[in-house]
Amino acid sequence: MTRTELPSSVLIAGCGIVGAATAFFLARRGVDVTIIDREGPAAAATGAADGAVSVASKRPGPMMVAALSGVALYRQLLAEGVLADLFTPRSTFIIAASDEECTVLEAHGAALSGEGVTVETLGRTALAQRFPALSPSARMGAEVKGDGHAIGYRIVNRLLSTSGVTVRRGVAAKHLIEAANGRIAGIATDKGEFRADAVVIAAGNGAASLLRLDGVMKPRKGQLLVTERAPALNASMPGSIMSGRYLLSKGSQKGGPASGRGYGLVVDPLVTGQFLIGGTREDSDARQTNDFDAVKHILADAVALVPGLADVRLLRAFAGVRTAVVDSLPLVGRWPVHDNLFVAAGFEGDGICLGPVMGQAIAALVCGEQPTLDLSPFTPSRFSACEVAA
Amino acid sequence: MAEVIIIGGGPAGLSAAGTLAKAGIASTLLEQRATLGGAIHRQPVGSAKPVSVSTAARHRFERLMQGIATPLVRLRVSTTFLGIDGDGCMLTESRTDGTVAALKADAVILATGAVEKIRPVPGWDLPGVSTAGGLQVMLKETSTPPKGRILLAGNGPLLIALAAQMIRAGNPPLMIVEAGNPLAHPVAAFGLLAHTTLLREATGYTLDVLRSGIPWKRGACLTGITARDDALEATILHADGRTEIVAADRIALHDGIRENDIGLPAARNNGKPIILKAGDCRQALGVFAAVADGERAGSEAASLLRGNKAALTRFERRIDRQVAAQRLLAHIFAPALPLPPLSALPDDCTLCRCEGRTVGDLKALLTVKDGLSGREVKHNGRFAMGSCQGRFCAANTAALMAALRPDVPAPTLRDLTGQRWPVRPVSIAALIGAASNETTNDHEVRS
Numbered sequence: 001m002t003r004t005e006l007p008s009s010v011l012i013a014g015c016g017i018v019g020a021a022t023a024f025f026l027a028r029r030g031v032d033v034t035i036i037d038r039e040g041p042a043a044a045a046t047g048a049a050d051g052a053v054s055v056a057s058k059r060p061g062p063m064m065v066a067a068l069s070g071v072a073l074y075r076q077l078l079a080e081g082v083l084a085d086l087f088t089p090r091s092t093f094i095i096a097a098s099d100e101e102c103t104v105l106e107a108h109g110a111a112l113s114g115e116g117v118t119v120e121t122l123g124r125t126a127l128a129q130r131f132p133a134l135s136p137s138a139r140m141g142a143e144v145k146g147d148g149h150a151i152g153y154r155i156v157n158r159l160l161s162t163s164g165v166t167v168r169r170g171v172a173a174k175h176l177i178e179a180a181n182g183r184i185a186g187i188a189t190d191k192g193e194f195r196a197d198a199v200v201i202a203a204g205n206g207a208a209s210l211l212r213l214d215g216v217m218k219p220r221k222g223q224l225l226v227t228e229r230a231p232a233l234n235a236s237m238p239g240s241i242m243s244g245r246y247l248l249s250k251g252s253q254k255g256g257p258a259s260g261r262g263y264g265l266v267v268d269p270l271v272t273g274q275f276l277i278g279g280t281r282e283d284s285d286a287r288q289t290n291d292f293d294a295v296k297h298i299l300a301d302a303v304a305l306v307p308g309l310a311d312v313r314l315l316r317a318f319a320g321v322r323t324a325v326v327d328s329l330p331l332v333g334r335w336p337v338h339d340n341l342f343v344a345a346g347f348e349g350d351g352i353c354l355g356p357v358m359g360q361a362i363a364a365l366v367c368g369e370q371p372t373l374d375l376s377p378f379t380p381s382r383f384s385a386c387e388v389a390a
Numbered sequence: 391m392a393e394v395i396i397i398g399g400g401p402a403g404l405s406a407a408g409t410l411a412k413a414g415i416a417s418t419l420l421e422q423r424a425t426l427g428g429a430i431h432r433q434p435v436g437s438a439k440p441v442s443v444s445t446a447a448r449h450r451f452e453r454l455m456q457g458i459a460t461p462l463v464r465l466r467v468s469t470t471f472l473g474i475d476g477d478g479c480m481l482t483e484s485r486t487d488g489t490v491a492a493l494k495a496d497a498v499i500l501a502t503g504a505v506e507k508i509r510p511v512p513g514w515d516l517p518g519v520s521t522a523g524g525l526q527v528m529l530k531e532t533s534t535p536p537k538g539r540i541l542l543a544g545n546g547p548l549l550i551a552l553a554a555q556m557i558r559a560g561n562p563p564l565m566i567v568e569a570g571n572p573l574a575h576p577v578a579a580f581g582l583l584a585h586t587t588l589l590r591e592a593t594g595y596t597l598d599v600l601r602s603g604i605p606w607k608r609g610a611c612l613t614g615i616t617a618r619d620d621a622l623e624a625t626i627l628h629a630d631g632r633t634e635i636v637a638a639d640r641i642a643l644h645d646g647i648r649e650n651d652i653g654l655p656a657a658r659n660n661g662k663p664i665i666l667k668a669g670d671c672r673q674a675l676g677v678f679a680a681v682a683d684g685e686r687a688g689s690e691a692a693s694l695l696r697g698n699k700a701a702l703t704r705f706e707r708r709i710d711r712q713v714a715a716q717r718l719l720a721h722i723f724a725p726a727l728p729l730p731p732l733s734a735l736p737d738d739c740t741l742c743r744c745e746g747r748t749v750g751d752l753k754a755l756l757t758v759k760d761g762l763s764g765r766e767v768k769h770n771g772r773f774a775m776g777s778c779q780g781r782f783c784a785a786n787t788a789a790l791m792a793a794l795r796p797d798v799p800a801p802t803l804r805d806l807t808g809q810r811w812p813v814r815p816v817s818i819a820a821l822i823g824a825a826s827n828e829t830t831n832d833h834e835v836r837s
Binding site for chain 1: 758759763811
């Protein structure tokens with residue numbers, strides 16, 4: 001396709017943040033877009049995410065590059081007014097509480113700096129001054145500047161209402177419809193056939209069955225908590241907290257948590273005065289339920305770092321199911337066999353950060369342009385299973 | 391031995407516990423307030439004297455209490471239900487010391503009572519405005535009538551019952567504003583003859599109110615409340631079209647009751663725990679049905695736990711009778727004037743008190759071309775997202791959504807409220823310190 005061959009219509013399966021962002025950028029180019037979703041906008045992982053728009057936990061490599069572009073795009077959309085009031089720039093503080101965590105954090109801070117991220121390392125005293133809500137057990141902190149926070153479902157709502165694309169709620173995709181010329185004609189659903197010039201699969205865990213990706217993706221559940229408003233404590237926090245243990249576990253978690261359930265503490269002061277506290281990574285089940293053991297564990301970790309949270313009440317617990325890819329990299333790009341089929345799925349816990357930038361990249365690809373972001377590390381063709389798909 | 395937990399010490403919960411005990415099955419009954427009885431039979435706290443009730447009502451409560459006067463029924467009052475987690479673990483919070491406990495059970499019977507309905511009017515969220523049911527519980531627990539000039543407004547038999555109790559307690563309400571005109575339905579009232587006890591209680595309350603000379607404005611409705619100096623001013627639209635402004639110190643609203651499924655887990659007759667619902671929380675049919683439904687749930691739990699087949703027809707017959715009685719009452723109390731529709735509320739009228747969301751906020755959200763789901767409205771409008779978990783606003787928000795978008799399928803309450811624990815905010819310190827599988831009973835009382 002060339003620039004002059006814009007598809008006249010695009011069908012997107014999945015109305016999470018990736019699907020909504022793809023639709024938004026396609027609609028900006030004048031393409032007629034329809035999104036179908038089994039439930040509705042932000043009904044799965046996007047609606048139950050921690051909302052970190054962050055490079056703080058990334059290691060040098062393609063995900064770091066993508067995250068930097070992701071954060072930059074949020075800033076741009078905020079400046080343009082598209083995401084007015086919905087993206088909150090703030091620092092992420094990675095907190096180390098043990099020798100081991102201090103060592104890892106120092107190395108990590110250096111790695112981030114090497115990638116051009118502004119990081120300030122704070123010793124115990126400086127940290128206590130900058131972040132008085134932290135417990136004395138916090139020995140060292142790395143303030144990662146330039147990060148931010150966004151609530152996934154609100155971003156989706158804004159992208160959809162701004163672009164005016166058509167959203168078909170309660171439409172479950174069944175299988176792809178192949179055209180005679182080897183292209184994809186559309187998607188067969190429980191509400192009939194939907195046809196378009198190009199098809200984008202942004203259906204999270206639903207992508208696996210549509211693309212017959214056996215063994216490539218798996219559901220990874222996360223439990224999250226929201227507190228009541230605690231304005232004074234909230235205002236005293238200059239940014240969000242990520243436990244240094246997260247770095248230890250993230251590095252060792254290729255392919256999933258060892259024991260079926262891993263914990264990585266994040267505490268985010270929300271603009272409402274509430275706190276969002278997370279979370280788990282679980283390969284044990286894919287139900288959107290919360291269990292007492294996990295909630296208790298997350299809260300105990302949170303209070304250990306921010307003692308003031310003990311006096312706050314828990315308002316809500318919720319769970320979402322992310323889509324993890326076996327090699328921990330998302331699948332983003334043109335589908336190998338069909339020219340007009342594209343995929344953007346498998347972002348695990350990075351969907352909110354990467355959704356808009358990946359949607360922008362896919363929109364460019366769909367319109368026959370080379371995306372600014374290098375998508376080659378995420379190419380779907382790296383899985384041989386793709387050969388047999390379709 | 392099977393472990394059954396019953397949530398709620400009203401007629402349904404008490405009768406379920408009694409029925410289980412009769413079948414030889416032990417249960418623990420949790421009640422969130424300090425005394426048993428539910429909204430209808432709420433007992434006084436401490437040295438307060440009980441409010442005067444009919445002989446039939448007193449006997450009914452005594453029978454329920456006799457049923458649980460056995461070591462097979464353990465009572466825990468001042469204990470709040472927080473929910474059932476994804477693993478089937480039941481969570482409770484003590485209102486005396488704030489501790490949280492996690493309990494395992496083979497079966498749970500939810501008997502949490504009804505939710506009181508309120509038709510929102512401008513100013514319904516002002517301080518000094520409460521629900522009539524809330525006021526009634528206060529009166530029954532303290533036996534002291536709330537002070538000052540009190541206006542009762544809304545729809546349904548509870549308003550006259552409360553008025554009669556306030557008269558007996560020594561502070562009659564200033565006025566009762568009732569949308570229906572129950573005295574205009576003699577034929578339907580005749581039908582109540584088949585429901586002797588109900589008719590006797592209703593007649594007693596009605597006569598008390600008529601004898602007292604309190605203005606009982608039938609076929610009238612409250613259209614707005616404003617705050618003025620230290621008092622409230624209620625605007626009342628009378629049956630003859632006249633508008634009157636009445637000054638009051640407190641206003642109690644009530645527009646009937648409905649079943650309660652706010653945040654509660656769905657019923658299921660398998661798995662661990664089995665979850666059953668009994669009484670007004672399942673279907674709001676009043677005390678007689680609640681007693682029968684408690685027996686039904688108790689029998690069903692006993693059968694399920696023992697792997698027998700339950701014979702439930704006889705309970706269902708009794709409940710059906712109450713469905714008929716409630717239908718008669720609804721007819722008798724049917725609003726005599728067309729109540730202003732929700733869609734006519736001004737944009738600045740509050741819908742969600744917890745999060746301060748208005749009618750205008752909802753209208754603004756619904757302007758997108760595709761119909762927003764209840765869940766999207768919750769997420770993006772913060773309706774039903776506050777600390778009451780939608781108890782007050784979810785039904786009205788859903789009804790207004792349906793009215794504003796007649797072409798889109800109406801959202802369910804569950805779309806807005808979700809179904810998750812905790813069903814009410816709970817201390818983080820208490821959750822961290824929670825004991826698991828606790829069996830001791832520090833708050834056992836016999837009231």
